[in-house]
Amino acid sequence: MGKGEDTRSKILDAALAQASEGGFESLTIGTLAAHTGLSKSGLFAHFGSREELQIAAIDAAAERFADTVFVPALKAGRGLPRVRAIFEHWLRWTEDSGLAHGCPLHAAAIEFDDRPGPVREHLVARYEILQRNLERAFALAVDAGDLPADSDPGQYAFAALGIVFAYYHAARLLRRPDAADRARAAFDRLLAGAPAPAA
Amino acid sequence: MGKGEDTRSKILDAALAQASEGGFESLTIGTLAAHTGLSKSGLFAHFGSREELQIAAIDAAAERFADTVFVPALKAGRGLPRVRAIFEHWLRWTEDSGLAHGCPLHAAAIEFDDRPGPVREHLVARYEILQRNLERAFALAVDAGDLPADSDPGQYAFAALGIVFAYYHAARLLRRPDAADRARAAFDRLLAGAPAPAA
DNA sequence: TGACAAATAGAACGATCGTTCGTAAATTGC
DNA sequence: GCAATTTACGAACGATCGTTCTATTTGTCA
Numbered sequence: 120m121g122k123g124e125d126t127r128s129k130i131l132d133a134a135l136a137q138a139s140e141g142g143f144e145s146l147t148i149g150t151l152a153a154h155t156g157l158s159k160s161g162l163f164a165h166f167g168s169r170e171e172l173q174i175a176a177i178d179a180a181a182e183r184f185a186d187t188v189f190v191p192a193l194k195a196g197r198g199l200p201r202v203r204a205i206f207e208h209w210l211r212w213t214e215d216s217g218l219a220h221g222c223p224l225h226a227a228a229i230e231f232d233d234r235p236g237p238v239r240e241h242l243v244a245r246y247e248i249l250q251r252n253l254e255r256a257f258a259l260a261v262d263a264g265d266l267p268a269d270s271d272p273g274q275y276a277f278a279a280l281g282i283v284f285a286y287y288h289a290a291r292l293l294r295r296p297d298a299a300d301r302a303r304a305a306f307d308r309l310l311a312g313a314p315a316p317a318a
Numbered sequence: 319m320g321k322g323e324d325t326r327s328k329i330l331d332a333a334l335a336q337a338s339e340g341g342f343e344s345l346t347i348g349t350l351a352a353h354t355g356l357s358k359s360g361l362f363a364h365f366g367s368r369e370e371l372q373i374a375a376i377d378a379a380a381e382r383f384a385d386t387v388f389v390p391a392l393k394a395g396r397g398l399p400r401v402r403a404i405f406e407h408w409l410r411w412t413e414d415s416g417l418a419h420g421c422p423l424h425a426a427a428i429e430f431d432d433r434p435g436p437v438r439e440h441l442v443a444r445y446e447i448l449q450r451n452l453e454r455a456f457a458l459a460v461d462a463g464d465l466p467a468d469s470d471p472g473q474y475a476f477a478a479l480g481i482v483f484a485y486y487h488a489a490r491l492l493r494r495p496d497a498a499d500r501a502r503a504a505f506d507r508l509l510a511g512a513p514a515p516a517a
Numbered sequence: 518t519g520a521c522a523a524a525t526a527g528a529a530c531g532a533t534c535g536t537t538c539g540t541a542a543a544t545t546g547c
Numbered sequence: 548g549c550a551a552t553t554t555a556c557g558a559a560c561g562a563t564c565g566t567t568c569t570a571t572t573t574g575t576c577a
Contacts, residue, residue, distance in 0.1 A: 122544065123554065125569040140432055146341040148535060160537085169535060218431045229428045230489040233339055234418045243492060250492075277484050277500040279509075284487065285480030292431040293442060293449075301476045308477075312511070321574065322524065348566060359567085360525040368565060 127165050130155055131179040134172065138180070139218035141227040143173055173227075174241050180223045181245040187212045189252055198263035199310065202256050206306050209283055210299055223292050225284070250276055266310070278309050326364050331355055333375040334382070338417035342372055372426075373440045379422045380444040386411045388451055397462035398509065401455050405505050407499055408482055418419040420490050424483070449475055465509070477508050 133155045138146050148169060152162045166172040192204035208215070213222050228246065231239040257272035257279075266275070282305045289298035332354045336346050345425035347368060351361045352473035365371040391403035407414070412421050427445065430438040456478075465474070479506045 120554075126554085142343070142429055144341070144429075147533080149533065158556050159535090160557075163536070164555070221428075225388065226428050227486060228491050229425050230341055230343075231422075246487075246492060274500060274503055278481070278504045280487065281480035281482075281484030281504065282477070283480075284483035285476050288427060288445075288479065288483065289476065292427050293445060301473060304473055305480065306479045306509075312507075320523075325524080346563080348563065357526045358565090359527070362566070363524070 120229075123165070126157070127175075130157070130162060130165060131175060134176040135180055135183070135218055135222075135223055138176055138223035138226060139213065140220040143176070143223070143230050146173060146176065148172075161200055170236070170238055173238050177227055177238070177245060180227075181249070183216050183218075184212060184222075184224060184249070185252075190305035192256075197256075197259040198259050202260050202265075202310070203306075205253070205256055206279065210286060210302060222287065225287060233275045243295065250280070253279060267312075275309065281305065282306050282309065322364070325356070328359060329364060330374060330378040333371065334379055334417055334422055337375055337379070337425060338421035339419040340423070342375070342429050345375065347370065347371070351494070356406055369435070369437055372437050375422065375428055375440075376437070376441055376444060379426075380448070381498065382415050382417075383411060383423060383448070384451075388414045391455075396455075396458040396462040397445050401459050401464075401509070402505075404452070405478065409485060409501060417472050421454065421486065424486060427509075449479070452478060461493075466511075478505065481508065 132145055132149070134151055137151060137154060146169075148159050148163055151172075152159045155162065155183060166175060179182040188205060191208055192201050195201040195204035224242070224245070227238075227242050231242050235262075253276040254272045257266070260266045261268065261270050262274060273297040282302050285305070286298050286302035289295040289301060295301075319396050329350070329383075333345055333350055336350060336353060345368075347358050347362055348444055351358045354361065367376060387404060387407040391400050394400040394403035412418060423441070423444070426437075426441050432443050452475040453471045456465070456469075456474040459465045460467065460469050460471060484504070485497050485501035488494040488500060494500075
């Protein structure tokens with residue numbers, strides 16, 4: 120690959136780190152240039168506009184997410200084992216991929232949920248793919264007999280996403296040490312249809 | 319009340335509306351001044367700094383949330399009825415309080431979860447109160463025998479918060495018409511410890 | 518009504534924003 | 548190793564950012 124592609128991917132690495140810390144609103148040309156050692160105009164030339172940079176960063180985050188969460192889970196057998204693997208990787212995906220300050224996609228989801236434009240459209244498309252992949256994993260678990268036959272995979276995916284969001288909230292904002300335990304307990308309960316969680 | 323207090327509360331109304339649309343990062347002195355018809359310096363004098371404005375807006379949002387979600391739920395009998403009332407009001411609280419573009423507190427939670435400072439501390443304090451109120455409602459349901467005696471109210475509160483977050487995501491970003499149905503189904507399942515959700 | 522205080526406006530500041538343009542340096546292909 | 552092309556820089560732009568001043572208007576209360 121040419122040198123351009125190389126620096127471009129380095130820029131996106133730095134962009135993801137920055138979006139992880141301060142969200143996509145903090146992803147300015149100036150600070151990102153300073154952080155990468157490039158000049159503003161030099162960095163700018165790689166994308167043509169800040170909007171294009173944001174879109175590229177969203178794509179990069181989505182790819183990294185898929186590689187960190189979904190791809191490794193394919194090694195687990197289809198059905199509940201794979202569903203559990205996805206969930207476990209998900210809980211730790213930001214740390215595993217060097218974005219220890221939070222999920223950029225999650226930040227983008229809140230920042231752009233009411234801002235029409237190509238960035239939002241891109242983000243929605245990515246989240247729909249994510250949702251579809253998650254639903255498929257649950258559907259395979261239903262097919263395998265690991266979950267009741269009349270289950271709705273979409274409802275499982277909805278609930279699982281909520282547990283992850285609650286985990287982000289408890290871990291990142293509230294700094295609760297038991298955030299992961301709470302999340303796992305909630306997920307176990309979701310899968311088992313178990314009685315009320317024990318104290 | 320003096321005229322100062324009056325304009326201050328009008329400013330905060332506009333601030334909440336703006337934070338609902340574009341988050342707290344979009345809450346700039348200039349646009350807020352234009353939106354309220356005040357001059358930048360005239361508006362600024364009411365708070366002394368942008369940070370103080372953000373804190374005041376968070377407090378205003380938290381009070382409005384409590385008035386819209388928790389206070390009306392007190393009319394429902396303690397136990398499951400009250401828990402359900404809280405949840406139902408929560409799903410519609412932004413529309414009921416004129417913040418149809420999203421929950422400002424939710425936006426703030428993501429924007430400030432990694433930005434140390436007084437704004438973050440204020441926000442955390444507010445969310446801990448919220449969590450405590452929610453836990454208390456679940457604890458009352460346990461006491462009333464509506465939930466298993468060995469239940470952990472904190473775990474219920476964690477799961478309920480996750481369902482609300484998933485609802486926000488599905489409704490606001492993905493614009494799914496069935497978001498509320500999904501949320502209610504998940505909540506019913508949480509309360510019932512029911513078997514897998516039907517298709 | 519007149520004196521005092523509170524509230525608002527207006528202009529200006531340094532900094533940073535995204536973006537454009539012309540030019541220099543570095544890389545590539547022959 | 549030369550030529551062509553890609554890549555990066557530096558300076559400047561108008562706009563907006565939060566903030567600070569000084570006036571001026573407005574409201575309050577004896």
